[in-house]
């Protein structure tokens with residue numbers, strides 16, 4: 001037998017209908033049995049069957065002349081009828097290639113003839129066949145085919161009735177399930193649910209909505225939603241419903257306020273959709289109501305908090321702006337001060353660098369913190385090198401130890417000056433240093449090179465106290481030495497003599513040989529006089545050709561004075577020429593002895609002068625003791 005080739009995507013609901021038909025009650029089967037029996041009789045065949053077929057099996061809902069209830073679908077003649085969707089007539093199975101090898105043809109039932117009419121469901125899906133079988137081959141006229149179709153139509157009618165009743169039962173059951181589900185959902189929902197008429201009347205309300213609004217179910221059903229809607233929200237609410245009714249939107253959601261029965265306000269999230277009847281007319285609204293009062297309160301609190309925060313932020317921002325402005329002003333002032341400071345520093349640097357002095361600053365650790373460029377010029381040391389040095393390292397060990405007491409005073413906050421020597425690139429320098437305590441710790445150093453100044457000072461001092469021509473101490477030096485020497489004497493032990501010495505006839509020498517020669521004479525005599533006194537006294541030129549000598553520490557005043565005067569005369573006697581000119585010089589000497597008796601310097605000088613005049617009067621070239 002050639003097996004029927006069936007589509008793999010055979011409609012699924014065919015199986016469902018077949019399954020449903022299989023569970024028909026036995027009474028129903030009895031009706032089909034009457035038809036198969038009638039068909040067998042009408043067509044004069046031994047077997048008439050109503051078969052149902054799915055992919056695997058073939059059942060016989062009714063069988064006349066056959067005991068078998070079920071076979072495999074691949075052995076089924078009926079499948080071929082279903083596949084060709086029209087009456088299948090096989091007059092002689094033995095000569096039909098499709099069935100000649102079928103076991104029920106070659107053996108078994110020994111089928112020689114088959115005619116089957118497909119049975120279609122209400123939806124036109126083939127469910128099985130009404131078929132007749134004969135063991136003999138036979139002819140089957142067109143009228144008989146039409147009759148078989150009529151029989152099949154009766155079976156189909158019957159099966160459709162069953163199908164309808166199954167479908168109705170199924171719908172009813174679905175409706176009941178849906179209704180129960182709706183009822184359960186409606187009553188147990190955690191959100192408010194309601195059906196509302198198109199005019200706003202509450203039609204059905206669930207317990208949660210009643211609880212939310214504080215009304216009993218009955219009280220609520222006696223009201224419209226407009227009555228309990230907050231007036232400020234009503235227009236918006238009605239506007240949205242109008243759009244729903246105009247089919248502009250399919251559903252809407254809004255936040256609105258209801259008045260509870262106790263007058264309190266309930267904030268809700270309302271979602272409304274429109275329920276339509278099958279023909280499309282509007283029937284009622286379906287509302288889902290969620291209480292969002294807590295959320296609204298929280299939002300309000302949050303909003304209030306946010307406003308408070310914003311106010312605080314504004315306040316703080318204002319305060320901050322004031323602070324920032326002050327800070328900016330302060331920064332500007334500081335920047336300005338810093339600029340001034342930098343300018344001051346630069347000016348100070350320029351001043352100090354151009355000062356002919358060493359200017360520096362050392363910290364409490366005696367390390368240099370600042371040094372002007374004089375250090376570079378004088379010692380070849382730049383500021384960077386000095387900043388790595390201590391004062392001790394710079395001045396050297398011995399100079400540092402010498403300056404240490406002054407450094408300590410400066411570190412204790414006292415200004416101090418001292419003089420010292422420093423070895424510079426140009427040689428040894430005499431330095432005058434002032435240490436000035438710093439504002440914090442450490443001190444400033446101002447060192448000036450006073451080598452030249454000292455030389456000048458010494459020169460001035462020398463010039464002020466010496467006679468330029470002879471180099472002997474002058475009148476001024478003489479008078480101070482006289483006072484000093486007289487102070488050293490006591491009245492118990494006279495030990496000093498003052499000699500007033502005047503050249504004789506010096507005017508004549510000047511006039512005869514000239515002033516320059518007179519100068520040479522003065523210089524020669526000064527040297528002679530100074531040589532005579534050795535270390536036992538003091539020689540000075542008072543003025544012109546007048547000289548003085550102080551002899552001190554005289555143990556035998558008279559004798560020592562006389563010896564000195566004679567020494568002068570003797571050396572003058574040995575002097576025969578000056579400046580290669582033959583000449584003889586003599587002097588007159590007046591002597592005043594001092595014994596610490598209270599005689600003043602002026603009086604002593606007068607006494608010596610008087611004695612000298614006496615020597616002059618006595619003929620010059622001699623000495624006279626007062």
Ligand SMILES: Nc1nc2c(ncn2[C@@H]2O[C@H](COP(=O)(O)OP(=O)(O)OP(=O)(O)O)[C@@H](O)[C@H]2O)c(=O)[nH]1
Pocket residue numbers: 469502503504505506507508510514515516517518519522543544545616
């Ligand atoms: N060459 C020279 N002459 C001077 C200097 N100072 C004063 N004289 C002169 O010294 C002379 C001093 O003369 P007197 O002492 O008055 O007279 P004298 O000739 O020495 O006479 P007697 O003192 O009486 O012996 C004057 O002619 C002055 O002009 C000087 O520095 N150089």
